[in-house]
Amino acid sequence: MAVRERAVATLPKLIGSLRKQLPKPKAPHQQLLPSLRRAFSLYDQINLIDNVPEDQLRFQRYTDTGFRVNGVDYEGSLLCVGNLLTSWSPKKFSEITPDSLSIFKIVRPVPEILIIGCGGNIEPVDPELRRFIRSTGMKLEAVDTRNAISTYNILNEEGRIVAAALIPFGVSS
Secondary structure (H helix, E strand, O other): OHHHHHHHHHHHHHHHHHHHOOOOOOOOOOOEOOOOOOOOOHHHHOOOOOOOOOOOOOEEEEOOOEEEEOOEEEEOOEEEEOOEEEEOOOOOHHHOOOHHHHHHHOOOOOOOEEEEEOOOOOOOOOHHHHHHHHHOOOEEEEEOHHHHHHHHHHHHHOOOOEEEEEOOOOOOO
């Protein structure tokens, strides 16, 4: 009986200390990307999402001016093909042209989908650019950058060949 009384007396202290350890919320646009896991579930014990192989790209955070990928911060626009990452010249969505995506004429194997992160807002894709992307054999998805990097992470983790052309979140055309 004494053990039970001690356990009951200790429980409020334990709950209080757990509440004190909760992380403070971060500023907007500098938050970690949401995990696919739910709080207090079995997924917390078996974390497959964050245990990504070292040679696989994983976007961990975005800011108004750049991205964090595999623990490294990058400023400006990025072009990702499979697990390769490079700086990319367009600074805003209106600067994306077939020439800026010409690498896809020679990349093999051809990614099954190109995800364009348009910045903070979804933008309509120019018909000429859409025709060029189709001519390479890829499908096109144009969404805001936050959703683009989340989609890229999921498809890449599934082992699919995917490409992303990303404008920073804080940029608008």
